[in-house]
Amino acid sequence: MAIQINLHKTHRQYAGGKESVDVEGKTVGECLKDLIRQYPPLGKEVFGKDGKLSGIVEVYLNGATAYPDELAKPVKDGDKIQLVYFLAGG
Amino acid sequence: MIPMLTPEEQQRYDRQILIKEIGEEGQEKLKRAKVLVAGAGGLGSPICLYLAAAGIGMIRIVDHDTVDLSNLNRQILHGTADIGRPKVDSAKDKLAILNAAVKIEAISVAITEDNINSLIKDCDLMVDAMDNLPTRYILNKAAIEKGLPFFHGAVRGLEGRVMTIIPGKTPCLRCMYHGDVPQEKFPVIGVTPAVIGSIQATEVIKYLVGMGDLLTGRLLIYDGMRMEFREFKVSKNPQCEHCGENSKRS
Secondary structure (H helix, E strand, O other): OOEEEEOOHHHHHHHOOOOEEEEOOOEHHHHHHHHHHHOHHHHHHHEOOOOOEOOOEEEEEOOEEOOOOHHHOEOOOOOEEEEEEOOOEO | OOOOOOHHHHHHOHHHHOOOOOHHHHHHHHHHOEEEEEOOOOOHHHHHHHHHHHOOOEEEEEOOOEOOHHHOOOOOOOOHHHOOOEHHHHHHHHHHHHOOOOEEEEEOOOOOOOOHHHHOOOOOEEEEOOOOHHHHHHHHHHHHHHOOOEEEEEEEEOEEEEEEEOOOOOOOHHHHOOOOOOOOOOOEOOHHHHHHHHHHHHHHHHHHHOOOOOOEOEEEEEEOOOOEEEEEEOOOOOOOOOOOOOOOOO
């Protein structure tokens, strides 16, 4: 059993239209690295130029915010990571 | 002093007074309430309309913008004849038609760190109907400092998000901050802020009446494309610049 990353719809175009991708890793950060290994174009969407998580991307782990230090959060098989796009319009 | 409802008010609000959690007592609480709505655009339109219809005593609307043709797909407080007018003036006129008993204070200024405290003076709560994050954080910070409930909402495309913040008790908007978000000409269609603004107005009414469970510590995300609501648990961030242990709260 792997860890599932659910992609926000703005990101799916960079993952062949997939809504979710199975990944492996022991932390959220490792899982995101595996995601980007599978779909390299997602790299610039999820991470900023400084290598940190983009300010416009939020990470939720099993329905709860993974922030702060989200990349260091441990994960186990069966966990679900959700990438959410930060909205600011009104 | 508890404001008694007039016979006309009892008739106007009859259907919502029938909601047992509201009743006449709840309606009187709404009549006493003073609410700041920050923004008279896509979110501000349904928020103001439903709060005015519900009989909120005073709505202070703050927006520095004027009505533009490109606003009219979603900002339903305004019409073609209002193009070029200050949004708050247009809003005040429409709300007066809907419910003349509601006092509307229309303030056409940009919200800044310097004027926010005077803008929220005497208000019971603040509703976030802004179109940018920097101003939202000004509101959030003021809400925390003054202990005012803050009702957050935001939209993009057919997607929206809502969260209610009770200072001192629940996570705030800044608790979720992890970097700047670039400003953009965001895509949106009117039905999205209609959904999100209506949820914000619902939360305001619930808070004022003292009924139901508020959307605190829970971020509600609406996906109109899939017609799906999802909820995520949000926790207080001890390092939060606005409400954390080391913040400079007054």
